[in-house]
Amino acid sequence: MQVLIDTNVVLDVLLKRFPFVQDAVEVLKVPETVAQKFVSASAITDIYYIAYREIRDKQNVKNLIKTLLKVVHVAEVSESDILSALDSDWTDFEDSVQNSVAESHEYDAIITRNKGDYKKSSIKVFSPNEFIEEIEGNK
Numbered sequence: 001m002q003v004l005i006d007t008n009v010v011l012d013v014l015l016k017r018f019p020f021v022q023d024a025v026e027v028l029k030v031p032e033t034v035a036q037k038f039v040s041a042s043a044i045t046d047i048y049y050i051a052y053r054e055i056r057d058k059q060n061v062k063n064l065i066k067t068l069l070k071v072v073h074v075a076e077v078s079e080s081d082i083l084s085a086l087d088s089d090w091t092d093f094e095d096s097v098q099n100s101v102a103e104s105h106e107y108d109a110i111i112t113r114n115k116g117d118y119k120k121s122s123i124k125v126f127s128p129n130e131f132i133e134e135i136e137g138n139k
Contacts, residue, residue: 001035004102005072006112007043007050007094009128014051014064020113023128027111028071034135038075039068040101046094075101092117099123 005027011017012024030037039047044065051061081100090096095117102110102123109124111131118125126134 001109002038002105002107003035003109003111003126003131004038004040004075004098004105004107006098006110006114007039007046008113009111010039010043010047010068010072011050012113012128014047014068015054020128023132024113026132027128028068030132030135037072038105038107039072040075040077040098042077042094042097042101044074075105075107077101078104080104088120090120 009020009024009027012020013028028037047068048061048065051064052058055061055064077097081097081104084100084104085093085096088096088100090099095114098110099118099121102121107123109126109131110118110121111126111128112118113127115125115127
């Protein structure tokens with residue numbers, strides 16, 4: 001299984017946002033043999049920006065991103081992904097880009113805390129808790 005992890009789930013872990021952090025940590029702990037986890041290249045820049053705004057320590061944020069990259073892969077964002085997002089009728093451009101990346105890479109699911117943002121997705125969408133339940137149910 002290959003999944004795209006939305007920006008908010010990663011930030012929940014890096015910024016220890018309660019009450020969401022524990023479910024998000026469980027997603028990142030899923031073994032590679034069970035699910036390959038991806039974060040889009042565009043999300044990495046958003047994650048850096050938001051984490052730096054919160055933490056205010058460049059080296060600490062860089063270290064957090066490097067640690068993140070030990071457990072997730074980075075999915076390319078192509079020109080066609082951007083064009084697809086621009087041509088969509090989604091309200092939120094960032095979510096539309098994430099969805100376009102997941103579709104173009106043919107991922108099995110998107111994991112997000114804000115499932116309502118992905119109502120128009122053709123891909124399965126799980127909350128972190130639902131994803132963990134799905135993984136445990138398939139054992």
